[in-house]
Amino acid sequence: MVNLHCRMTEEAREQKRINDEIERQLRTDKRNSNRELKLLVLGPGESGKSTFIKQMRIIHAKGFSPKETRGYIKLVYQNIFMAMQSMIKAMDKLDISYGHEDHIELAYLVMSIPYEKVETFEDPYVTAIKRLWGDAGIQKCYDRRSEYQLTDSTEYFLNDIARIENVFYLPTEQDILRVRVATVEILEYQFNLDGLMIRYGPKKDAIAARSFILEMFESVKIDEDEKIYSHFTCATNKENISFVFAAVKDTIVQMHLTDINLD
DSSP states (O other): OOOHHHHHHHHHHHHHHHHHHHHHHHHHHHHHHTTEEEEOOOOOTTSSHHHHHHHHHHHHSOOOOHHHHHHHHHHHHHHHHHHHHHHHHHHHHTTOOOSSTTHHHHHHHHHTSOGGGOOOOOTTHHHHHHHHHTOHHHHHHHHTGGGSOOOTTHHHHHTTHHHHTSTTOOOOHHHHHHOOOOOOSOOOEEEEETTEEEEEOOGGGHHHHHHHHHHHHHOOOOOTTOOOOOOOOOTTOHHHHHHHHHHHHHHHHHHHHHHTTOO
């Protein structure tokens, strides 16, 4: 005969265990949510959003792993090709002549491969790019870079080709900060900062982010209590970003503590 009372007791104990576990998880989630802050980084293309997040990983997290660092090698090569190809195209638009007529052939060579498909950095392309960068016409074109789109890291990389063409080349911290990678989606990064979990641009908040932007920029209602803090930043300058973010962090943390009545 089955003892129904014992069976019911066992089921009740198991149900209580599950309920207790759920309650513990809910308390943990609530406690963690009070320690988590979400920051939305907004700005137009080439404004330094991704570079700022890279700086946060370097300063407050573990930076980039050896595997991630090696992954930037190809991107640096592609950035160099992209920059030179942009200037070559601009030469025609701005009606600038090459300093040496035979450099036109070098320009054709560099343009013969889409920069997105560049995997290596070797001759004859390296020599062609170095000679073109030293061309008086290309330098004149570079001086007029405000008249067309050119990555900010152009001079940085092209002036350091001797280091980058080395077969043992590994991107430095500054190389990683300066490399341009198109960001086409909302990405999520997180790190721990003085006991607070900082989360940047989570994918799941894409709709909320859109609503936030619409509310901020389309609303005509004026909130007199709303404060705006402005800071000058240079995304590739580690000391500048550290100083500015420390000030921003203190402001955010104080506001957060006020919201949960812990000030």
